[in-house]
Amino acid sequence: MERYRLLKNEATADIAFIAYGKTLNELFRNIAIAVSNVMVLNVKRRGTKKISFKLNSENIDYLVIDFINKIIFYKDYKNILITDAKIKVDKNLNLKCQAVGEKLDKLKDLFLVDVKAATLHDLNVKKEKGLIRCKIVLDV
């Protein structure tokens, strides 16, 4: 199973991708990996910094938006790019994230593009052939 796929023919000015997971936990992990790879070329998933946070949203779409916006927040506020994460999502859409990441100044030569927001444009999370897939467009 591929973790995510960048979409060539969508989001003229920005970046769109589809992330996959057998479970919601895996889906959110792969979203985090996709977002870091959009920003930094071939970024290593093992990071030296640790970050933990919790989220709760009223539906799955908003949880995706809130999750990505949290990754963006740590990038701008703490200058840490989250590169991998252990995720637990329960049936009430409470999300617990234990992430690892790297200080941005260590990644400077590999920067691609800054992700600044997650959008609701064409956002959808659905089950397909035994997998959960999430399409998302990032504002860059």
Next chain:
Amino acid sequence: MEGQEIRNSLKKVDKNTWESEKVGNVPIKVYANETILKKMENDVFNQAANAASLPGILKYSYLFSDAHIGYGVPVGWAGAFDLKEGIISPGAIGFDINCGMRLIKTNLTLKEVKPKIKELVDMLFKMVPAGVGSNSPQMLRDLKALTKSDLKEIAEEGVDWAVRKGYATKKDEERIEEQGRVKSADFSKVSEDAFKRGKQQLGTLGSGNHYLEIQVVNKDFNKEIANSLDLDIMKDQVVVMFHTGSRGFGHQIASDYIKKFLDYSSRNGITLKDRQLAYAPFNSDEGQEYFKAMSCGINFAFVNRQIINYQVREAFKNTFKRSERDLGLDVVYDVSHNTAKIEEYAVENKKTNVIIHRKGATRSFGPGNKELKGILKRTGQPVIVGGSMETGSYLCIGTKKAEEESFGTTLHGSGRTMSRVAARSAINPKKLLESMKAKEIYVKANSITGLTEEGGSAYKDINEVVDSMDKAGISLKVLSLRPIGNIKG
């Protein structure tokens, strides 16, 4: 009506102006020639139709020649709303509040700059931080460890703060839209997260299509206006152009209020055609709170560009070992292209205040407009149109016709034709660098892959989109500018 049907229903007003039937509350008006119009995606018309259905929209849902698909509404779109019946929507303004362009003139010629272009661009790259999560220039004492009360002053005072701190002059302020400050800003409406994201990012360029360029005057279309703006006063005059906005601060404000407006919609039984176009009535508490927070984003972006302006002046002084006065580093103009502001227009022959939303669209005021100061009152307002790093940019001038027809609004850039992901595989980085070298453009960027996303072939033909607006009489060409040095994040 679907996008294709709307496109088919467009009636030709003249070679560069088209009108649809009423779609929702108003028709769509498109400024583009036939070639550009054919290339616009169907979804551009769907999104413009969604905007045309918003409450209180006046006259038209406008599309300009650079329009392409956006979130909620297209980029290259404008719509004016009645203050009582109308709405305010972050999706119709853009995440990057007050993303905009600034043009600075110099007294230098290509002959003087060319031998030092590498040194100058490298110096600028060091002094104007660019790229993912870049932080404020460390050499500027006032920007180190900004507190909440510092950021409140910046967000509420705009460029007045920069004048107070010595980063701007009163003369600079005259050449900035709104003189660098919208008075509707209220920092108490901005979230803690926005403060935390913004406090380290003043004076930074960002990435994506944000850039700083050294350019040369290429061709003049209106020498009289150019000369009035101290441009084209000598052969091969060098100018500096840059494109950036309100960084994480503005993005967080937009994200915060989209969420609040979605909640407002569900509480008030509003069915949205597109969630990204969530809105609140302008006069509601929620609408007013966003307007005040968004105004903070506008002021933050003005100060961001002013700090970069300060660093540009320092970099030129260091490189050429000449005084600022001798170098003649004056602001030509600073324009916004992602805002909502209250402006006065004639609606049904009556002077009316409207809340004009511009998303990827530039204000275009003609000569005599009361908002313009000094020489601009005679020339009209400069409109800066940024192109790709390979193909160059334009300086245009606003018109009375724009004030009468399009709520004083015109295009903002060349507009993309290819997605970033597609550009990464379609544009060969090595060939791109060779082509830029052949064109004698020196580029300094954090990443070559990132650079390919901005290659000239990923954009529409800027000459054509600018020409369309010129022929429609909405903004008139003054100068074309070609790049010789470029910084990208």
